[in-house]
Amino acid sequence: MSDAYWCELAWLGCERAEPGVVVEVEGARFAAVTAGVAAPPAGATRLAGLTLPGFANAHSHAFQRALRGRTHGGEGSFWTWREGMYALAARLDPELYRSLARATFAEMALAGITAVGEFHYLHHDAGGARYADANTMGEALITAAAEAGIRITLLDACYLQGGIGEQLNVVQRRFSDGDAGSWAERVEALAAAHPADDPVARVGAAIHSVRAVDPGAAARVARWAAERSCPLHAHVSEQPAENRACQAVYERSPTALLAEAGALEAAFTAVHATHVDERDIALLAAGSARCCLCPTTERDLADGIGPTRALVDAGVGLALGTDSHALIDMLEEARALELDERLASGVRGGHGAAELLRAATEEGHASIGWPEAGRIAPDACADLTTVAIDGVRLAGTTPEVALESVVFAGAACDVTQVLSGGHWIVRDGRHVEIDAAAELDRAIAALAA
Numbered sequence: 323m324s325d326a327y328w329c330e331l332a333w334l335g336c337e338r339a340e341p342g343v344v345v346e347v348e349g350a351r352f353a354a355v356t357a358g359v360a361a362p363p364a365g366a367t368r369l370a371g372l373t374l375p376g377f378a379n380a381h382s383h384a385f386q387r388a389l390r391g392r393t394h395g396g397e398g399s400f401w402t403w404r405e406g407m408y409a410l411a412a413r414l415d416p417e418l419y420r421s422l423a424r425a426t427f428a429e430m431a432l433a434g435i436t437a438v439g440e441f442h443y444l445h446h447d448a449g450g451a452r453y454a455d456a457n458t459m460g461e462a463l464i465t466a467a468a469e470a471g472i473r474i475t476l477l478d479a480c481y482l483q484g485g486i487g488e489q490l491n492v493v494q495r496r497f498s499d500g501d502a503g504s505w506a507e508r509v510e511a512l513a514a515a516h517p518a519d520d521p522v523a524r525v526g527a528a529i530h531s532v533r534a535v536d537p538g539a540a541a542r543v544a545r546w547a548a549e550r551s552c553p554l555h556a557h558v559s560e561q562p563a564e565n566r567a568c569q570a571v572y573e574r575s576p577t578a579l580l581a582e583a584g585a586l587e588a589a590f591t592a593v594h595a596t597h598v599d600e601r602d603i604a605l606l607a608a609g610s611a612r613c614c615l616c617p618t619t620e621r622d623l624a625d626g627i628g629p630t631r632a633l634v635d636a637g638v639g640l641a642l643g644t645d646s647h648a649l650i651d652m653l654e655e656a657r658a659l660e661l662d663e664r665l666a667s668g669v670r671g672g673h674g675a676a677e678l679l680r681a682a683t684e685e686g687h688a689s690i691g692w693p694e695a696g697r698i699a700p701d702a703c704a705d706l707t708t709v710a711i712d713g714v715r716l717a718g719t720t721p722e723v724a725l726e727s728v729v730f731a732g733a734a735c736d737v738t739q740v741l742s743g744g745h746w747i748v749r750d751g752r753h754v755e756i757d758a759a760a761e762l763d764r765a766i767a768a769l770a771a
């Protein structure tokens with residue numbers, strides 16, 4: 323069965339939006355894309371505004387959506403924020419997790435996100451014991467994404483120690499499989515249920531951080547990912563304290579440690595990379611790695627500003643994530659790459675609008691193992707995110723400046739229509755199945771009860 327859409331403006335990967343683009347969809351893929359069509363052909367659905375490929379949110383911890391507004395005020399740091407996160411993590415069970423994640427993924431859909439990389443480490447029950455089905459929590463996330471209509475890569479994280487050489491605390495026990503072999507055995511079962519060519523849910527691996535995984539275990543996880551050609555993610559150099567601890571014990575940076583553990587032999591993404599140096603950047607580039615920046619979270623936690631221009635100049639692809647969900651707005655994440663760098667460097671114009679959109683779409687999808695998604699082109703996944711340009715925020719936008727208007731001034735609430743794998747998930751600014759606000763309210767209230 324085929325459907326046709328006529329986009330008033332569409333971004334096809336160039337530096338400018340194209341007016342009058344007909345997109346034909348066959349099943350879950352684009353069949354044909356034709357630019358320069360002045361008016362909607364008979365039977366085509368008209369999409370007013372600027373239509374983009376669906377966004378990829380390459381780094382998410384869905385449960386942290388429940389912390390929004392509760393951890394942002396006052397003083398404190400990443401480390402005090404982490405205490406609030408642990409208190410929340412201790413209260414989740416599979417049903418609460420599924421309902422919170424379903425509402426959070428619906429919020430993502432409303433923001434134009436059609437695929438998420440869920441960095442998952444809440445594996446076991448509150449006492450640290452395996453559930454009867456050891457992957458109950460991961461499956462709850464996969465179900466939640468399916469219900470919200472977005473694709474998911476479950477990046478199953480190995481997490482074995484409380485800090486370098488430290489015991490797990492009482493909450494962290496539910497993150498740990500005990501050793502990397504047990505982690506691999508559990509994840510193998512999950513990967514068997516969701517193979518690498520699954521159209522909606524795939525499995526990748528994650529090393530939580532060099533704090534939580536020792537070099538030997540990191541090597542085991544890296545090997546698992548490399549053997550399966552699946553994505554491998556790790557939190558890297560988010561905080562100077564992580565660099566100092568790693569240097570003190572291992573006499574090398576987190577990036578160098580992970581490189582020696584074989585992480586760069588897999589399809590590796592360094593999440594944050596806020597405090598990487600020139601040698602780290604050279605290693606990441608040599609390993610064809612990507613970095614996933616999460617600027618709204620990094621801002622919120624006072625992490626710092628990553629060296630995005632230096633990474634791009636070295637050939638490291640950039641993806642974007644909403645991480646702690648301080649906000650869920652990929653346009654805000656995208657423009658932050660450029661605007662934060664302007665503040666840090668005193669120089670404008672390092673990243674253009676098209677480059678920022680590539681981070682939010684094609685690079686993000688590739689980072690989480692969907693190389694066939696993130697562009698409006700024949701054979702790519704049929705994901706479309708349409709941003710209205712006639713609202714008060716973007717009124718006055720012309721085709722010549724549509725990319726700049728949307729990237730530098732648009733917001734999640736300007737997203738009106740979202741097609742995911744050939745299916746509508748958002749129409750006229752509303753999720754087709756889920757009242758996301760009401761469900762978020764209920765899920766967060768249930769966790770506080």
Ligand SMILES: [Zn+2]
Nearest residue numbers: 383441557645
């Ligand atoms: Zn994270």
